[in-house]
Amino acid sequence: MRKVIITGALSVILAGNVLAQTPVYLDETKPVEARIEDALNRMTLEEKVAITHAQSKFCSPGVARLGIPEFWMTDGPHGIRPEVLWDEWDQAGWTNDSCVAFPALTCLAATWDPEVSMLYGKSIGEEARYRNKTVLLAPGVNIYRTPLNGRNFEYMGEDPYLAGRMVVPYVRGVQQNGVAACVKHYALNNQEVNRHTTNVIVDDRALYEIYLPAFKAAVQEGKAWSIMGSYNLYKDQHGCHNQYLLNDILKGEWGFDGVVVSDWGGVHNTEEAIHNGLDLEFGSWTNGLSNGASNAYDNYYLAQPYLKLIKEGKVGTKELDDKVRRILRLAYRTTMDRNRPYGALCSEAHIAAARHIAEEGIVLLQNKNNTLPIDLGKVKKIAVIGENAVKMMTVGGGSSSLKVKYELSPLDGIKKRVGKRAEVVYARGYVGDPSGEYNGVKSGQNLEDKRSPEELIAEAVQVAKECDYVIFIGGLNKSAHQDCEDSDRKDIALSYGQDAVISALAKANKNLVVVNISGNAVAMPWVKEVPSIVQAWYLGTESGNAIASILMGDVNPSGKLPFTFPVALNDVGAHKLGEYPGVPRNDGSKIVDEKYNEGIFVGYRWAEKNKITPLFPFGHGLSYTTFAYGTPVASSKTITADGNIQVSLTVKNTGAVAGKEIVQLYIGDEKASVPRPVKELKGFQKVELLPGEEKEVVFTITDNDLKFFDAAAHAWKAEPGKFKAYIAASATDVRSTVTFEYK
Known part of the structure; x- marks a missing residue:
């Protein structure tokens, strides 16, 4: 029998507490x-x-x-x-x-990529x-x-x-x-x-x-x-x-x-x-x-x-x-596993990983007239406008606030990428939260600006008129009532008068790109005025490089939304049905009862049930190339409890640049004994394709994909009947369907 003597001295090193003198033998x-x-x-x-x-x-x-x-x-x-x-x-x-600092988890989810x-x-x-x-x-x-x-x-x-x-x-x-x-x-x-x-x-x-x-x-x-x-x-x-x-x-x-x-x-x-x-x-x-x-x-x-x-x-x-x-x-x-690796801190590999995750998760929401990517061969002067172009986002937000080795701002990332090929000028546009400290971690920035909103907009408009492209970088930040622990947002609108800035810029320059940095959906009353909109999340250490690589076309955007962007709060079940943020009790306690009246109908499930058109749907994300979906083929027209159906289709890159498409599978129950969503996500695959390249995508459907939770029986249940498989590019962009029967 092998024995290891744990002596008092070693145990002091391990645990730092007062010890008994008798050594302990562990087999x-x-x-x-x-x-x-x-x-x-x-x-x-x-x-x-x-x-x-x-x-x-x-x-x-x-x-x-x-x-x-x-x-x-x-x-x-x-x-x-x-x-x-x-x-x-x-x-x-x-x-x-x-x-x-790695990108926020909303960005990770937007990659739709388990790898x-x-x-x-x-x-x-x-x-x-x-x-x-x-x-x-x-x-x-x-x-x-x-x-x-x-x-x-x-x-x-x-x-x-x-x-x-x-x-x-x-x-x-x-x-x-x-x-x-x-x-x-x-x-x-x-x-x-x-x-x-x-x-x-x-x-x-x-x-x-x-x-x-x-x-x-x-x-x-x-x-x-x-x-x-x-x-x-x-x-x-x-x-x-x-x-x-x-x-x-x-x-x-x-x-x-x-x-x-x-x-x-x-x-x-x-x-x-x-x-x-x-x-x-x-x-x-x-x-x-x-x-x-x-x-x-x-x-x-x-x-x-x-x-x-x-x-x-x-x-x-x-x-x-x-x-x-x-x-x-x-x-x-963990600590008592002798094979535990040593780890690494601030390595080049981690910095590269942070940038890759950010680039994979950035979502191109809108791109009218192919405003993006920016062709630096045709541009002499670019305006970057907005506080979020320079504000550090790794400090603040609550317990996820970080002290980073460095954080490259979007403005610096764009300047670095553009180099001497074009002039990059900056205007503030608006003042949000000029502070930058949380629990003693300080950004070191002084973003104070005493000018009035009118002065800031006037400057931004004048700069915009003198440039070939305008990149507005705004959104939320990680201050209280923005995206931050221990407080919710007060409404869905952008703060700090940003809507007025964006509308003014849209009138000043037709080549306007709005980059929204946030972890939440925001209202966009100017959506029809703006050619291109990018959802950029909190991207961490490599934020500036990642944003620049997307804007300039070095990386083809492939992220898709992990949540619905509603037009207004009333389009959300939790708000439409009136319970949020809860009803105080009348018993003298501080307890607030919050009833989830919408039940299972959250996000796109609610929108589809109530025929609400979202601002941008769940699963939405554009590319600098185009993809053609082939006709899906099912391996069978029926499925049983111990079997499965495979649905296969081809996806082809029909554009001029390499890109990645996220093919989504949703399942809908055509007739059920309980209310069910129109359809629910049950599969997805991210496919990388060169121009002209075609690949096969195969989804396997089992009876688990057909089940709902029967509360009375406290069990998952699939009812016999007809089901529909939806092949889609987003919750609202269905490319084809396959009908099958569960017996």
Whole structure:
């Protein structure tokens, strides 16, 4: 039997706590689960309780006596957050904790490419590993229910199938580095306003069909090692200790064997935290030391109050042992894995990955008269206008705020790409938020400008008239009530008077390109006045290079929207039906009830049900080339429970440049016993084609693609009858259909 002696000195290095003098022998020849039981049996009651709660802002203790290291968390999901002090949010002042900022997850979802998602997860996982983190608090897969949600930019859009296909490789990519992905925020965290006090009321069918599938995919296919609970309530229990969500569904139905981590400040009750599925408590107070005589972390809900209940015989240790097993399993998967790779930080490979992800996710929304790409051989002077052309976007937005090695602005990226072939001039156009600081991370920019809106517009118009092309770069930013944690947007319109600027520019120059930087849909009352519109997202470190490469045609845009752009808020079910942001109770509590009256009809499902024409539909995205779809052929006209149908078609690049097309498969139930969407996304493939090249695309349809959730039976169900497969370039751009029957 092979034995490893864990000495006191080594354990001090590993865990940093006071140790018993007796060395511990661990048999590494045993399976991990046996070793977990061995460690569990060696732990004292006090050690077991201690391991279930934090000891600092982002660290929870291991068991130094047994050589089990501490657990270190870091915020994502777009980069590794800079270090803060042990017990404060202030910066720790490190000089080696800058990172690469990857594009926001809305951009990743817009790539519609699982291989790109794997690259993303692998790259950010390497950065987390290099910084010696145990858990990356990412990715987020909450469904885009309203365009006002301030945190939508951190998520993967409105469709559960798309989010599910994109989250799995991200999780796998992160975890191959020996870093746990912590998928968040489970579940129903679909708004930031009243996020701690909103009790979501949603029917089981919508829960299972819309809001849970991406989490289920992350757990069962991605094999996620941790899940973060949500702030909101469901069935009058907070998401971080919710019997139905955590015990019944996550750990019961899905068989999750990882750790449930609380969101910071998401725990409210010791008894519920004990019994309702929480494993590891973090952040229950903003300042851990101000709520206790010596160490307030001992006063956390799963700390001394838990230990006291056990010693008084009021609760047993069955739940505690389950929590500890899960936490020990996390240790063996991460810090105690001797084959864990070393990672890398700010590497050239990561910078290249960030740029590639950005270029793959940028969406060409509109391109009248082929205004784009810009032919530098025919251009002498280009005007770049707008605050977002120069404002750093990696600082701010909440917990995803980053300290980056560098962030190339769109203006600098365009100047770099244009070089000496044309003159590039800049005008401000509008003033939004001139500040640039979050939790002590400072952009270093001074964007103050005291001129009036009228003066700024007049300058922009004069500049526009003197140029061959005008590129307006605006949209939202990551300030409060824009795209930002802990606040929702006030409305869907662009802020800071940008609509007036854009309309004035459209009159001044016919070659106008609007680049919208945002993580949310925005209203565009000027859409018919503007030839070209580009959706650019928050693109991170390589933002300027990526935008320039699309505008100049170095890269053919291939991204497609992961959510619907409505014309107005009234075109969204959550707003049309009047419940958002919830109804306060009359019982004196702070609880707000938010009923999801639209049920399963979210995003394009709502628009199609109500025959609403969107501004830009889900799945929409143009290219600098054109694609011809062939006639689809089905392998059979019927499908059974144990069979499948293959639908195949050819796609040809009929234009003059290479490009990528995302072919989408939707399924519609022609007649059902329950209301169903007109169609639902059930497949997609991104195909790269040279000019004139043709490739075959094959989709496999199984009975799982035909099912709805039968709430009464609490089971997925496919009803016999006719179904239709839609081959489409977007939710509204259907190229062909195939009808088949389920028997």
